[in-house]
Amino acid sequence: MKDERLCLADLANFPDEAAKVQEALATLRQAYSGDQETELRLQRLLVASPFARRLLEHQPVLMAQLAAPPSSLAWSAEMPEDEFLALLRRHRQLRMLQILWQDLRGPDALDETLLALSNLAEESLQAALAYGQEALQKRHGSPRDEAGASVPFVIFGMGKLGGRELNLSSDIDLLFVYGASGASDGPLPLDNPSYFQRLGQWVIRALAELRAEGFVFRVDMRLRPFGDAGPLCVTGDALEQYYHHHGRSWERYALLKARPVAGDLAFGEEILERLQPFLYRRYLDFTALAGLRRVKALMDAEQGQASQDIKKGLGGIREIEFIVQSLQLIHGGRLPALRERNTLQGLENLCAAGLLEKDTVVILRKYYRLWRRVEHALQMIEDRQTQRLPTEALDWQRLACALEFAQPESLQTEITHGRQQVHEIFVQTLPDAAANDEEDPAQITWLAARHAIDETIPLAWSALLPAAEAQESWLELRRFARSRRVLQLSQRGQARLDALLPAILRRLAQGAAAGERLHRYLQLLDALLGQAQYLALLAENPHWLERLEDFLESPWLTQELIRFPSLLEDVLCGRSAAARDWPKLFTQDLDRDLEEGMDLLRRFKNTEMLLMASAFWSGKTDVLGLLPELSELATFCLQTALPWAVAAMQQQHGGLPGYAEPPFAVIAYGKLGGREMGLASDLDLVFLYDAPAELESDGRIPLNAAAWFARLGQKFIHILTILTRAGTLYEIDMRLRPSGQSGPLVSSLPAFLKYQRESAWTWEHQALTRARFLAGDAQLGQKFTALREEILLRHRNPQVLAGEIRDMRQRIAREKPIGKDHFHLKLSPGGLLDIEFLVQFAILANSAENPALLLPTGTREALLALGKSGLWEARAVEDLVDAWCVLRDAENRRRLRLQAPLLAPGDPQLTSLRNTARQVQEWTIRLGLGPLEE
16 A cells, blocks of 8 residues: 555656646645645545546535535425426535545445445435425326325335445436326326326436536436336336246346335335245256356456456456356345345355355455445546546556555556456356357357347457448347347247347358348348247248348348248248149139138238249349249239139129129230239239120129129229238239229220220220230130230321320320439330330231231230241340340349339449430331330
8 A cells, every 4th residue: 555645746747637636736725724634635536536626626615525424415395496406416416525535535435435325326316206206296196096095106226226335426227116007186187107107207307417517326227127118117016027927037137136215115125025036036046047157158258348347357346246146046045145235245145155165255355345446446537437447547547546556557466366366266156157158159149139238249249240230230139139029028939039049140240231131130030029930930940041031132022021921931941832733722612711712812922922032033033034923923813813702792692694604804904914024013904794784693682784793893803902911912903994994893895895996095005915814704805805806906007106106105204204314114215115115016007917916915025026027127126125124124123122113323223224225215216116205
């Protein structure tokens, strides 16, 4: 130890700091005259704590109160709020100075310091709570339960406040608990949750809000049930239920020090008594070992990045606390004497019980006391919550002065030696912990996300990823781990998640874009949390993660799995894709429950579509494979659903006499008609019937044929579009029917023929080039095909036709303008719409002499037919087919990235796609249609 007289002299190497201390001493001597011992202690205070120095210089009057007995906090409920809050802060300033003054008496002052700080926190809490209760009662009355009885409220101090061992600049861990639900009895009543929420918020603000006078204590509420995701205040029953059903091992560890500190203390003790079965097991509790080992593994992992931390680092405060609390958890159920909140007293009790050797306790007591004094010396420098050892020589000098070490080097040597001794004892605690888990960076990262209170990135994780990715992914992982949905998992669900997440994190570390990939994983896992069987599937089949990543690389595929998590097993095991025997999965059994059938068909369609999209995304198939598959899938779904609609109609309205099957046909237009559906395609449909309009059905509610088929069309659309648990089947567009939206939903064949012959616009004949019979009465389908051929085989004037198509194209451009700096895959000049219009122009202009042009209904097949006919040169066909493939590929890949078909400036594909579009524009001119843009 050093002579106090040398404390100021030790600042010889820091002349600026020495001058500040000398100036402060001169000022304060005028305000306080004391003996030499007091003078020397003041010198140590001013050297060790710039915070105290500034405070005393600003308020020299406080000098006279440094050694005075602690004064009580004198307040009144009639005080204005601002005055009350200022009083709390001024009282804290005075008491902190008095405690600092007392702490500099030497090592023997530690116990008194810890208790004084804890008492200050309790006193402040009790005053803030009482003031808040008075204010709430005036406005809202007193909280009552359903029977009208008064409802108690208690504040638990957790951590060091619970153990009466607060440090100089500690935050306080709190837990707010009230008695029961109900409402207050005042003029403006509140339900109890709202009442106590307001009360809790007031208490936090009263202590933690930074005002002109500073703050009182920082408040940490993260130890409440469900952490940040949980309510601020809980009932005693909810607290008990949480710990028994959701409480994790580290929460038992945290609950050891819980103590009622404000409010109804008797109610608080009653709550703690109810929690004893969760906290302490009746028999030797080796079931706690697994959880404690996880905590220990997490501490081991944190030490690398906390090497200069006297709390978290090797051999620090946390290791001593772990030694005490782990033994308390394991043996406390059998030995009630071990149930002690205070660490130093806990060491004595463990020694008395024969669980720690006396020599071991001597070492741990010695260094726990020194580490706490070091912690106080660090925090008194600037009243900051820190446990990191200094990096600056001046701060080491301040520590040596506060702790009465002759030289900073002597203190550093003692700290190094003591940390080694403590760590050796710590290592022997739970020595059989699973080494693999402790050394697995992914396991440690997930443990930290789940259980660590602070937000420091685990060294294990930051070592695996670039700094930017490690930071971002860690924060998102931690938010997920602390989310209410995760915290509410059953113990089995938590175990499954604990098995699954490290496997996922290991995969993330093996590739690029870890943050983006983690984001999609967590989105999916969040959707699966309510259906634990899917977590189990992934946990039990880790090889599925590789296949799952294929899906998660695409935002659209991820989105679909999130929307329909029930598809997970189907898409990962690939059952449906392997079979491809679709008809066997669905019968047209009239006894099938319609709702069940609709759900099953939707699930089937969603699964198949995901598998097709995944194969396209991963390159296993190209756009020429994807589009026909999607079209085939839609065709199958419609052909399956139509008999269900017919059966429903026949059940309610009967059938049509003379017809074994209703003469009803579904005609596919657009991309479905052309067998070139994309991932975002809706279905363009037209419905036809061929029966006498006056014919009446023979059911209990008869309808004439026109009404019967109109109802059938409505029922069919309902089956396809209604939102069930499995989503919708398809979006349906009926605007291509005769007279569009103003026309009847279902047209008779004669009316359709008359409309096409006499009233249809050129664009409607363009649409007819892509139309085909899809489902329903095959004979009626043949009649439609013949009608289509009749209309399309007409002779047309190419110049007039070209003008009409150009007018339509320019009208679309005016109605849906695209900026010159942007490019729309379909609507921009040279886009997909121009290719389609060019093909349709060629078919309408030339099919009279070349009927073979009517056979294909798809754009690509029609292009090839035009080449085969000799009407177009091979170069034109090749260029346009290539352009169509490039644009359709881009369209569907952008869909899988959740990108719109509109490309903005800066898009990496913009230049190449515009070059493709220019080539299309050149061919529209050379092939006789002319420029399509104005």
